[in-house]
Amino acid sequence: MILVCPSHVKDALKLIYIPHIQTVPEAGVGTRCEFCRNRAKYKLFNYSQQRKHIKQVI
Numbered sequence: 001m002i003l004v005c006p007s008h009v010k011d012a013l014k015l016i017y018i019p020h021i022q023t024v025p026e027a028g029v030g031t032r033c034e035f036c037r038n039r040a041k042y043k044l045f046n047y048s049q050q051r052k053h054i055k056q057v058i
């Protein structure tokens with residue numbers, strides 16, 4: 001999972017295979033962009049990793 005600000009969404013998309021994006025809620029203060037350490041607005045994650053994690057939980 002990668003947290004990014006609006007100006008680094010494109011850079012983050014290049015790093016993830018089958019990317020999915022969620023906006024970070026305003027309550028997520030302290031979340032920082034992985035590239036520039038500015039306030040993050042988007043969370044990018046890999047769907048297959050997410051599925052693996054769910055399988056382990058079950």
Ligand SMILES: [Zn+2]
Nearest residue numbers: 005008033036
């Ligand atoms: Zn950034």
